[in-house]
Amino acid sequence: MTGTRGYHHGDLPRALLAAAEEAIRESGPAALSLRDLARRAGVSHAAPAHHFGDRAGLFTALAVQGFDLLAEALESTGGELLDLGVAYVDFAVRHRAHFEVMFHPDLYRSDAAEVRAARDRAGAALHAGVTALPAASTDVGDGRGGVHGPLGDALAAWSIVHGFATLWLADALPPGVGDDPREVARTVIGRLFAPAADPG
Amino acid sequence: MTGTRGYHHGDLPRALLAAAEEAIRESGPAALSLRDLARRAGVSHAAPAHHFGDRAGLFTALAVQGFDLLAEALESTGGELLDLGVAYVDFAVRHRAHFEVMFHPDLYRSDAAEVRAARDRAGAALHAGVTALPAASTDVGDGRGGVHGPLGDALAAWSIVHGFATLWLADALPPGVGDDPREVARTVIGRLFAPAADPG
C-alpha cells in the first residue's frame, strides 16, 4: 500500500492527484498548473516536480490511475455488452478529469510501461463483451486489411460508447436528450447490431 | 471577401489561422502559443492580439472555420447516412486541428453567435441523413425524457462516427485496423442499425 504513511506532508502524491482531478474538472486539462496544485495542497511550488518530474509525469500518473479505474468498472459488470457500454459512459461522466487526460496522449507519456499495462487491461475487459456477443461471427477479415467480423464489432461498440461519452462531456448534445447519461446511453447502444428506431 | 487585400502584412489573420492549424497539428491545441504563431508569420509578438483579442479569440475563429468546413463537407454528400458518416470521419482526419478545437469548448467562446450559426448548420446536415433513413420511426419519445425514435437514431449515428474519429485521432486504436480511416469507418458504420458481424 502507498497508504497513509507519509513524511512531511502525509502522502503528497495522492493529495496532488486529487487536486489535479478537481482542477481539471473546473477548467480542463490544458489550464492545469503545477503551481496551482501546490497551492491547493499547501506545499511549495517545486514540490510536485519531485514526485512527478514534470507536467507530463503528473498526467501520466493520472492516465494510469484512470485506465485502472476504467478496467475495474468494466470488470465489475456481468460482461454483457449493454452493461459494459453503460459502465464505460458512466466512468467517463464520473471521472471526467481522468477520461479527458486518458484520451489525449499528447499530454502524457503514453508509451510508458505502466500506461500500456493499465490500458491493455481496460481494453481486454471491453473486448470481452464483444466476443461474448451471441451473434458474433468468427470471421477475422478478408486479408486485405479490411476490418470485419469481431474486430469490426468491437470497433463499432467502442466507437459508439466513446463517441457518446465524448459528446456528452463536450456539452455538444442538444438539450432535448435529458440529463441522465446512463439512460440515454442505454438507448443509443441499443441501436448497435439492431434495426433502426424501435421506440421500445 | 476577406480575400488577398491587406495592409502591412497582406492578410495576417489568414496567415495566423494557417500557422495555428500547422502548430496544432504538430503539438495539439494545448501547446499552441500566440507568440509562436507570430514568429511563424514573421510579425511581432503582439500582432495576433489585435485581430483575435486573446487565445480564446483565435480558437473561436478556428472553431467557426471548422464548423463551416464540416457543414460544407457534409452538404456535399448525397445525404445518405453511410456517406455522411464517412465524410464526418474524413473531415476529422483531414482537418484534425479544427476538429480538436471544435469539440473542446473550454478553449473558445462556444456561445458566440458565429459559432452557434456554423455549428447549427453542420448539425442540420448531419441530422438530415438520419431522418432520411428508410426504416426511421416517427415516434418522438415517451414523454419521460427518454430518447427514442429519430432522436435516438441521430444520437447513435453521431456517436459512432464521432467516437471512431476521436479514437482514430487519439491513436487509441490497435494497429490491426489498417491505415485507411475511410474504409474502416465504412465497416464500423455498417454495424449501426444492422445485425452483428456480417463479414460482407
Next chain:
DNA sequence: TGGCGCATCTTGTCAATGGCAAGATAGGAT
C-alpha cells in the same frame, strides 16, 4: 496632390508558469 484619420503593427512591460539547481529538514536505519 497633399494632408488627415484610423486600422495595423511594434516596442516595452508585468505577472504567472514550468523547469532547474542548490540548500534545508526530518524520518528511519545502523
Next chain:
DNA sequence: ATCCTATCTTGCCATTGACAAGATGCGCCA
C-alpha cells in the same frame, strides 16, 4: 547518537499571455 536519504523549500531563469503606449502606412477626401 549519528548519518543517510527522501522530502520539501528557496531562488532563479526563460517563456508566455495580456495590456499599454507609440510608430507606421494605407486609403479617403478635399
